[in-house]
Every structure is written in C-alpha cells, then in structure tokens.
Amino acid sequence: xxVGSLMRRMVVPCRKKAPLRHRISFTTTTHDSHASQILMxxxxxxxxxxxxxxxxxxxxQVPSPGGNFSxxxxxxxxxxxxxxxxxxxxxxxxxxxxxxSIGEVPGLAVILVGERRDSQTYVRNKIIACEEVGIVSTVxxxxxxxxxxxxxxxxxSFNVDPSVHGILVQLPLPQHLDVGKISDVLSLEKDVDGFHxxxxxxxxxxxxxxxxxxxxxxxxxxLLIRSGIEIMGKKAVVIGRSNIVGLPASLLLQRHHATVxxxxxxxxxxxxxxxxxxxxxxxxxxxxxxxxxxxxxGVVVVDVGTNPIEDASCECGYRxxxxxxxxxxxxVASAITPxxxxxxxxxxxxxxxxxxxxxxxxxxxx
Amino acid sequence: xxVGSLMRRMVVPCRKKAPLRHRISFTTTTHDSHASQILMxxxxxxxxxxxxxxxxxxxxQVPSPGGNFSxxxxxxxxxxxxxxxxxxxxxxxxxxxxxxSIGEVPGLAVILVGERRDSQTYVRNKIIACEEVGIVSTVxxxxxxxxxxxxxxxxxSFNVDPSVHGILVQLPLPQHLDVGKISDVLSLEKDVDGFHxxxxxxxxxxxxxxxxxxxxxxxxxxLLIRSGIEIMGKKAVVIGRSNIVGLPASLLLQRHHATVxxxxxxxxxxxxxxxxxxxxxxxxxxxxxxxxxxxxxGVVVVDVGTNPIEDASCECGYRxxxxxxxxxxxxVASAITPxxxxxxxxxxxxxxxxxxxxxxxxxxxx
Numbered sequence: 001x002x003v004g005s006l007m008r009r010m011v012v013p014c015r016k017k018a019p020l021r022h023r024i025s026f027t028t029t030t031h032d033s034h035a036s037q038i039l040m041x042x043x044x045x046x047x048x049x050x051x052x053x054x055x056x057x058x059x060x061q062v063p064s065p066g067g068n069f070s071x072x073x074x075x076x077x078x079x080x081x082x083x084x085x086x087x088x089x090x091x092x093x094x095x096x097x098x099x100x101s102i103g104e105v106p107g108l109a110v111i112l113v114g115e116r117r118d119s120q121t122y123v124r125n126k127i128i129a130c131e132e133v134g135i136v137s138t139v140x141x142x143x144x145x146x147x148x149x150x151x152x153x154x155x156x157s158f159n160v161d162p163s164v165h166g167i168l169v170q171l172p173l174p175q176h177l178d179v180g181k182i183s184d185v186l187s188l189e190k191d192v193d194g195f196h197x198x199x200x201x202x203x204x205x206x207x208x209x210x211x212x213x214x215x216x217x218x219x220x221x222x223l224l225i226r227s228g229i230e231i232m233g234k235k236a237v238v239i240g241r242s243n244i245v246g247l248p249a250s251l252l253l254q255r256h257h258a259t260v261x262x263x264x265x266x267x268x269x270x271x272x273x274x275x276x277x278x279x280x281x282x283x284x285x286x287x288x289x290x291x292x293x294x295x296x297x298g299v300v301v302v303d304v305g306t307n308p309i310e311d312a313s314c315e316c317g318y319r320x321x322x323x324x325x326x327x328x329x330x331x332v333a334s335a336i337t338p339x340x341x342x343x344x345x346x347x348x349x350x351x352x353x354x355x356x357x358x359x360x361x362x363x364x365x366x
Numbered sequence: 367x368x369v370g371s372l373m374r375r376m377v378v379p380c381r382k383k384a385p386l387r388h389r390i391s392f393t394t395t396t397h398d399s400h401a402s403q404i405l406m407x408x409x410x411x412x413x414x415x416x417x418x419x420x421x422x423x424x425x426x427q428v429p430s431p432g433g434n435f436s437x438x439x440x441x442x443x444x445x446x447x448x449x450x451x452x453x454x455x456x457x458x459x460x461x462x463x464x465x466x467s468i469g470e471v472p473g474l475a476v477i478l479v480g481e482r483r484d485s486q487t488y489v490r491n492k493i494i495a496c497e498e499v500g501i502v503s504t505v506x507x508x509x510x511x512x513x514x515x516x517x518x519x520x521x522x523s524f525n526v527d528p529s530v531h532g533i534l535v536q537l538p539l540p541q542h543l544d545v546g547k548i549s550d551v552l553s554l555e556k557d558v559d560g561f562h563x564x565x566x567x568x569x570x571x572x573x574x575x576x577x578x579x580x581x582x583x584x585x586x587x588x589l590l591i592r593s594g595i596e597i598m599g600k601k602a603v604v605i606g607r608s609n610i611v612g613l614p615a616s617l618l619l620q621r622h623h624a625t626v627x628x629x630x631x632x633x634x635x636x637x638x639x640x641x642x643x644x645x646x647x648x649x650x651x652x653x654x655x656x657x658x659x660x661x662x663x664g665v666v667v668v669d670v671g672t673n674p675i676e677d678a679s680c681e682c683g684y685r686x687x688x689x690x691x692x693x694x695x696x697x698v699a700s701a702i703t704p705x706x707x708x709x710x711x712x713x714x715x716x717x718x719x720x721x722x723x724x725x726x727x728x729x730x731x732x
Contacts, residue, residue, distance in 0.1 A: 038456040038719055040591045041584065044621045045575045090404040180573050197567030197574060204566055204617070205609045206414045207546050218407065225406045233632050235639075241620065243571045251570070254607065254628060255410045259639065261627035262620060266599045273601075273625065353404055 051241065051265035053286050074297070075333040078227050080219075084345035087222075088133055091352045095134040098356075098365055106359035108137040108166045108192070108351075109158040113151060113177065114144035118308065119170045126168070129348045135355055136163070144174055151177055152185050159187040165359035166192035168351070171244065189361065192354040194218075195244060204251045211361070212354045217249035219346030220281055220302045221256065227335060229279070229300050232257040237277035239263045239270065239290065239323065245283035245304055253279070270294070282323035292328030301329055301336040304343050417607065417631035419652050440663070441699040444593050446585075450711035453588075454499055457718045461500040464722075464731055472725035474503040474532045474558070474717075475524040479517060479543065480510035484674065485536045492534070495714045501721055502529070510540055517543055518551050525553040531728050532558035532721035537610065555728065558720040560584075561610060570617045577727070578720045583615035585712030586647055586668045587622065593701060595645070595666050598623040603643035605629045605636065605656065605689065611649035611670055619645070636660070648689035658694030667695055667702040670709050 099105050108130055112123050123139060130137040140154050151169070158164045167190045169182050183195050191199055194214035202210040224231060236258035240246035246262065254260045258279065263270045271294040274280055282290055283304035295301065305323030322339030329336055337343055360366065465471050474496055478489050489505060496503035506520050517535070524530045533556045535548050549561050557565055560580035568576040590597060602624035606612035612628065620626045624645065629636045637660040640646055648656055649670035661667065671689030688705030695702055703709055726732065 038453060038460065038722075039588055041588050043575060044569070044579075044618075045573065047621055047623070048572045049623065087404060094404065197564050197571060199567070200570055201563030201565070201567030203410070204570055204613055205563060206607070206613075207411065207609070208563060209409060209411045213410075222405055222407050233634055235634075241572070243573070247570055247572075252410075254630075255413055257413070257415065257630070257632040259627065259629060259633040261625065263625060264620075264623070266623040267625040268599055268601075356404075 049266075051284075053265050053284060053289065071331060073330050075301070075330045075336045076227075077330070078223055078302075078335050078337045078342060080223060080337055080342040080345045083223060083226050084349040086226075087349045088129070088352065091349070091356055092133040094356055094360075098359065098363075099134070102363055102365055104359065104363050104365075106135045106166070106355045107161075107164045108135055108168065108355045109161070109164045110137060110139045111142065111151070111154050111158075111167070111169045112139055113142045113146060113170070114174055116172075119172075123170050126348055126351060129352055130355075133352055133356075135352060138164075146177075148177055148181065151182065155182060155185050159185075159190065162362075164190065165362050166190050166351075166355035168193055190358060192351060192358055193244070194248065194354070200243070200248060200251070203248055203255070206255070212357070213252060213350075214244060214248040215350035215354060216245045216283070216304055216343060216347045217252045218350045218354075219343055220249060220304065221252055222350065223302065223337065223343070223346055224279070224300065227300075229335065231279065234258050234278040235261070235276055236279040236281070237261045237263055237274050238281045238283070239274065240283035240285075240304075242283060246281075249281050249283065249304075253281070284323045286323055287321040288323075288325045290324040290329065292325065292332050295329055295332040297332050298334045299332065301333045302343060303337050303339050306339060306344060415632075417650075419631050419650060419655065437697060439696050441667070441696045441702045442593075443696070444589055444668075444701050444703045444708060446589060446703055446708040446711045449589060449592050450715040452592075453715045454495070454718065457715070457722055458499040460722055460726075464725065464729075465500070468729055468731055470725065470729050470731070472501045472532070472721045473527075473530045474501055474534065474721045475527070475530045476503060476505045477508065477517065477520050477524075477533070477535045478505055479508045479512060479536070480540055482538075485538075489536050492714055492717060495718055496721075499718055501718060504530075512543075514543055514547065517548065521548060521551050525551075525556065528728075530556065531725035532556050532717075534559055534717070556724060558717060558724055559610070560614065560720070566609070566614060566617070569614055569621070572621070578723070579618060579716075580610060580614040581716035581720060582611045582649070582670055582709060582713045583618045584716045584720075585709055586615060586670065587618055588716065589668065589703065589709065589712055590645070590666065593666075595701065597645065600624050600644040601642055602626045602645040602647070603629055603640050604647045604649070605640065606649035606651075606670075608649060612647075615647050615649065615670075619647070650689045652689055653687040654689075654691045656690040656695065658691060658698050661695055661698040663698050664700045665698065667699045668709060669703050669705050672705060672710060 095105055110123055110126060112119060127137050127139060142150060155167060158167045167186055173179055186196065188196050188198055188211060192212055194210060194212035199210040199212055202208040203213060236253045238246050238250040241262050241264045250260050250262050261273055263273050274294045275296050277296060277299055279300045281302045281304060285305055285307060287307040287309055301324055303322035303324040307321045308318040309321050311319040320340045461471055476489055476492060478485060493503050493505060508516060521533060524533045533552055539545055552562065554562050554564055554577060558578055560576060560578035565576040565578055568574040569579060602619045604612050604616040607628050607630045616626050616628050627639055629639050640660045641662050643662060643665055645666045647668045647670060651671055651673060653673040653675055667690055669688035669690045673687045674684040675687050677685040686706045
C-alpha cells in the first residue's frame, strides 16, 4: 500500500468557503444554522433548481442536411395504440370476472383542479377508457383557486370510500398547491399513479416491489417488452428527471438491468451521452430537442414528450409533437414510438391496469 | 408529421413469447397468472439477480506497464480521517449544548446479529465514536441463529424507547433474516442509516427531503464538498447499485445536479463508461476492480470499497484494499480517497451527525 508515502500531497479541508453554488445553497438554509455549522452539505430541497432547457444553445443546432445518416427510414414504428388495444380487452375481461365472482368492480376517483384544457382532455380520455373496460370512475372538479385543505379533504374522502380503489389527482396543479402534500395524504393502497415516496423508494430498491409503478414509465417498459426489445445489459439514457416520468423510468430501467444514465438541463453536451444509448427515453417537454445527430444508429427511441404546437391546419388549432425530431430519428433508430400514438395510449392502459390491481388487492381477489 | 406515412413499418406486438430472460422471469411468477395475462412486464423482485462481478473477464486485465499514463502522482489524496476529525468536535459541541439546554443527550441503539469479525469491528468503532462525542450508545447482541421475531422485537422495543433516537441494525444480516422487514418495522424517525424506503423515495424525489441520508453516500458528498470539488454539471459514474451505498449515492449525486450513470455487474464494457467520469464513486467490494485505464485523467475518485486481503505481514493478518487500484489511479486522477482513511471515517461521522439530528428532531431542539 502506498497510502503512507502519498500522504504528503493532501487535500486540505476547505475551511474558508464552499464553491459558489454551494454558498448559494447555504444562504437559502441559514435558518438551519446549527446543522450547517457541522456539515457543509446543503439541504436537498435547497438544491432543487428548475430544469430549464435552453433551446437556443449550441446543443439545439439543426444538423446539416444529410449529415452522416441515410435518407431511408431505418426505424420500425412502435404502435402504442395497437399494443394498448391488445391490453385493454384483457383488463375488461378481468373486471367482468371480478364482478361475476364477488360482485365488485374497480373504482377510480379522478380529481381535476382548474380548467387547463390539456388536463381536461387527459381526464376525459381516462374516463372514457375506464368506461370501456367496466371500471367505475368519478371526476371531482375543483376551482383553480381552491384551497389546499379543500383538495386534501377531497383526497381524504376517497381514501375512506370503499368503492374507490384508485385515486388520481391530475397534474400539473396550480402553483399554490403542494403536490408533495397530496402524495403524503393519498392512501398508499390507492396511489395508482405511483407517486407516493414509498412507491418510488420500493421501485428504486432491489428486493422490494412497489404497490404501483407510475403509469407512463410502466407503459414505456411494457412497450419495449412487447416489441421484443431486450433491456438487460443495454445502455439506456433517460432525458429528463421529473418525479412522475424521468425518475421512475430510470429506476425501472435499472431494475431491468440496463446501464442507465440520466440527462437533464444541467448536463453539459447531452448529445455526447445520448449518442451512446441503445435505448433512449425522453420526457422533457421540448419539441424537437432530440435531433438525428443525438442518436446512435440502431437506437430504440421512446418519446414521452407530448408538446402541443399551434397549427391552424388542424381542427383543434394545434398538433402534438414529441421531444424527438421524428423525421430525423426515423432514419437513424431501429425502432421509435410516434407522438401521438406511442406512449400516450399505454399510459392510460397502465392506469386501468393499476386500478384493477388496486381493486383486486383491496378485495383479496386473485 | 410523417407518422401516417410511416405506419406501414410497424412493430407487431410480440404475441407468442417474450425474450428469453423475461420468459425466465415469468416462470418465477406463475402464481400471479391473471396479472401476467394482462401485462408482459414481470414483477420487479423476480428480476432481482445478484450482481456477481466476474474477476477473470477481459475487463479485469492488468494494463500494460506504463500504459498511457505518466509514472508521476497526479492525485491529491483526500484525507477522510482529517475531515472527519474536523466534523466530530462540532457534533460533540452540539451534544453538550443540547445537554446543557434541555438535559437530554442523543442515544443510539446498535443491534448486532452473529459474530462476524468485520461487523464486530465496525460496531466497536461506532460505539467508540459515539462515546467521544457524548452520544449514549447501547449494543444488543443477538445470536447468529436468532429468529426474525427476536430481531423485530428488539427493533420494536427501541422504537418506543424515548432515550433512543437512532437505531442501527449492523449489516449484513445472516441469510435467514430479511433486511427489508427490518426496515419496514424500524421507526422512520430513528432510521439513522437512511435505509427505509420512505427515506430512499424522498432522497430520489425533487421537492422532498429525507429525514436521513444514508451515512456512506452522505459522507462521500461531504468529502467532495469539503475538498472544494464541484458536483453540479459534472459527469458522475457510480459503480455498484446496492440499496445501502450505490443506489443512494447515485440519487444524491443527481440531487446535486451531476449527470449520473450507474455501472453494475450486467454492464457491458464498464471501463468505457467510467472513462467518461469526472467523479467516480465505487462501491462494489472487489479489490482492484478499477484499474488506471478505467479512468479519465483528472477524475476525482471516491473509493467506498473496503476489502480485507490476507496479509501475514500485518498484525491482524489482513489489510484493507479498496475497489480501486490505488497505485495506478493516483497517477491518473486529480484527487482520490485512500482505503483505509478515506470514506470509512466519514461514514461514522455521518452516523453521529444523523443521530444528533434525530435527537434534535425528537426534542424539537434547534
């Protein structure tokens, strides 16, 4: 061991001041003065900077026409609509079997706060999907300016309602409402969105099983498996680290033994990392963030982004685009999910599956 | 949008059978037949394969002498002993202040199952460290063949003991005891090891703060911060994904805005990934796994590995080695933690800090 002889070159503990960014964090935690005297590590919440992607940075330059890629389509398009269409009848069949056997049907309570048009659309689609498979659903609409207590009371009432097996609070919430508090109050056994920290912790930890896996990441993995795409041993890159998609997607890929890297807004040169990916999942909310030159030939691309883009030629005035430049990616990837028609239908199918699971668990029905 | 025109090349959902590895998983979950009819995703626990590293694979070849690296030491050695020596008196001072103000001192209960010599040594070191800072500690020793109920009862008794603020079950446990059940029973407010799934979930999720961060990862980050090493925006690679070190280390680095990749035993060509790292944390338990040619010049290396290697020339018959080949790494890295004297002392210091925090919280002492 050379440790002894090397001890002359030591890092002297940094007594005077921490690097700039940590000093910034300290200023936000001065109320916790005693703790910060002992450790220099800041509180984690004080580190929570928003992931703002810079669309005009050099990372987002349009590649030169042609580039290194052929003009031919190389990618198979993974049809999420078709795969979800395969899954839903099986859920409906299980719902019928449950009703015939024990006279109970799964119940889903959806809480919608405010009048965001996209949220209204998502909720409507979920309700229709419930109806189609025989899940009883209710929607509670609260005004945009409702108090936190009103929202928490709504959740609490469904927690104790035995006809409700799953509770879903449609996100995003208005700024004044704390999504963390909602998760804390929402019954773990009814957390069909899988956002409760216990479910996230159990998703992350080997040897453990969450009661529910968040619907969108679960849908992504189901898409990969049903498309015959191997995950184990593959390099997977997740772009985005939101609590509801990016984080659980990265944890789930790791449970499937992928080697996972997470790219976010503080990543320098993200394309360098994404170009190593065998499997790429994007969940950022930036149309065309991922260009063809971000991709390794043969990569499998799962595009969670669902970005409305104004388009007067469409009946509703907008069209949906993913985070990935589809026209370029389809010439590089081996498989890709389209937007719309890729991950979206799977998210809803997984919500139905989670609600069915919740009801089966509540009634010990197997 | 070209989606429409591309729909001719579809991935046909895989109806017949899943890829081999998933089929293997299915055979382990056949009791859950109804669920597997609906989804092809296996249960996560059925995926939990042991991370067995292959020491004789090509990844572990000794690089040619000289290689591309100079023979000069480039790395500063990060002195964990010295940094822990800075932290402990501050904890002692806070313990005194607490005693003087409210007449209470922090209490730590350690449970040791069996007679593993390494575990006995670790527990002894923790007890001595507690004494030095004024934390009252107790050790409960249970026989190697104790029942799960005996262990759970011991934990439960400390859960309700108001003089105990932190409970630590020394790992590893004998095979017949389920560490998951222990975490589930152990009071969240006394989980000073930070292994409870709620603490892991809150560590992972932005906007949330765990009550405790696992001691070893917390010590690694504190070492980096006190050595003036920037984390934000850096590429960090964690080798190993154990619930107690690798996983929380990767989550913590991500909360600090590093771009994190996790390498494990199923990673193909791990050296290719580690060579991209600005910060490398290893927690595998394989001496000399990481050679000089696994490293980018200038990388900061934090070596959590503490592997006893037989050595007749040492008084105790063995010496400790890290996961990193120190002699090679010190010629490539810009900074490196030695083994022993790097992360180890920081783990204990963080345990003291967590126990102090637990006591302060229990007594609302600020």
